[in-house]
Amino acid sequence: MTEAKRAIRVPALVDRLSEVRSFVRDAVAEFGGSKRVADDLVQACDEATCNVMLHGYQGGPGDIDIEASMHDQKIEIRILDRGPTFDPTAAPVPARPEGAPPEPTRPGGMGLGIELLRTLTDEVHHSARPDGGNELTLVRSIDGPAEED
Amino acid sequence: MAMTIDVEKLGGNPPVTVIALTGELDASNYEQVIDIVRDAYADGSRGLVLDLEQLTFMASSGLFALHSAVRIMRGETPPDPEEGWGALHEMAQDPDAQASNVRLAAAQEPIARVLDRTGMLRLFPLDDTRAVAVAVIQGA
Numbered sequence: 486m487t488e489a490k491r492a493i494r495v496p497a498l499v500d501r502l503s504e505v506r507s508f509v510r511d512a513v514a515e516f517g518g519s520k521r522v523a524d525d526l527v528q529a530c531d532e533a534t535c536n537v538m539l540h541g542y543q544g545g546p547g548d549i550d551i552e553a554s555m556h557d558q559k560i561e562i563r564i565l566d567r568g569p570t571f572d573p574t575a576a577p578v579p580a581r582p583e584g585a586p587p588e589p590t591r592p593g594g595m596g597l598g599i600e601l602l603r604t605l606t607d608e609v610h611h612s613a614r615p616d617g618g619n620e621l622t623l624v625r626s627i628d629g630p631a632e633e634d
Numbered sequence: 635m636a637m638t639i640d641v642e643k644l645g646g647n648p649p650v651t652v653i654a655l656t657g658e659l660d661a662s663n664y665e666q667v668i669d670i671v672r673d674a675y676a677d678g679s680r681g682l683v684l685d686l687e688q689l690t691f692m693a694s695s696g697l698f699a700l701h702s703a704v705r706i707m708r709g710e711t712p713p714d715p716e717e718g719w720g721a722l723h724e725m726a727q728d729p730d731a732q733a734s735n736v737r738l739a740a741a742q743e744p745i746a747r748v749l750d751r752t753g754m755l756r757l758f759p760l761d762d763t764r765a766v767a768v769a770v771i772q773g774a
Contacts (some may be wrong), residue, residue: 499660499661499662500662502660502661502662502693503636503658503660503735504660506658506691524744524747528691528693528744528748531660531691531693532693532694534694535661535693538661539661601694601751601752604751623764
């Protein structure tokens with residue numbers, strides 16, 4: 486079983502988000518994913534990376550590493566930073582009436598972002614890195630939608 | 635890819651501003667859209683069409699800009715990014731919200747999907763072309 490892998494590092498600045506999106510789109514194409522899978526992972530990675538850029542380093546400088554790999558027909562995007570530990574998957578999602586729009590706390594905040602992440606991917610995992618920082622992993626099957634349309 | 639913004643002010647009743655977005659709308663540029671909408675309202679426009687035909691990506695910050703545009707065109711204060719989006723719920727429950735003078739036109743499929751899955755299509759009428767959107771606002 487071969488495993489494809491790509492990685493980039495960008496500073497935590499929102500004007501570098503387009504670079505992140507291009508990286509994800511190219512990686513998914515290289516792995517043989519459909520445009521739909523690419524669209525969803527680009528959206529998910531933008532939300533997650535933007536959150537780190539806006540809040541992860543609490544206004545200070547820092548880098549973000551993004552790794553894309555494929556194994557067993559699953560694409561995995563890992564987003565790594567060195568900021569204070571923050572688990573977006575543990576943030577409470579406010580209850581809302583069925584069909585009502587979610588309430589983002591602010592642009593790049595994870596109120597909307599985390600809901601989107603869960604919709605766009607099959608799995609979202611967070612772990613604190615042993616030597617400091619966060620690792621957020623997005624997993625998406627290469628050959629199927631994350632949600633039923 | 636950066637985003638370019640083209641603004642066209644149309645006469646008629648009510649005066650309509652068409653904002654055409656090309657490229658990718660994200661956290662680095664969503665505030666430009668809000669600023670242009672604010673200027674358009676201050677300049678007398680009472681209808682707004684966002685032409686999304688050439689927009690290839692919209693982040694949740696772009697959704698925030700759309701929500702701000704509705705507030706501005708209603709003559710209300712746009713939401714403070716730090717204040718939260720509580721008003722969005724009120725809008726969603728507002729029977730007049732769909733009769734908004736803010737319309738979206740020609741969204742590509744990925745953009746329409748984002749609007750749909752976040753519930754925003756309940757708030758923003760989506761037309762096939764900018765001409766249709768302008769005509770609806772002006773009652774033509």
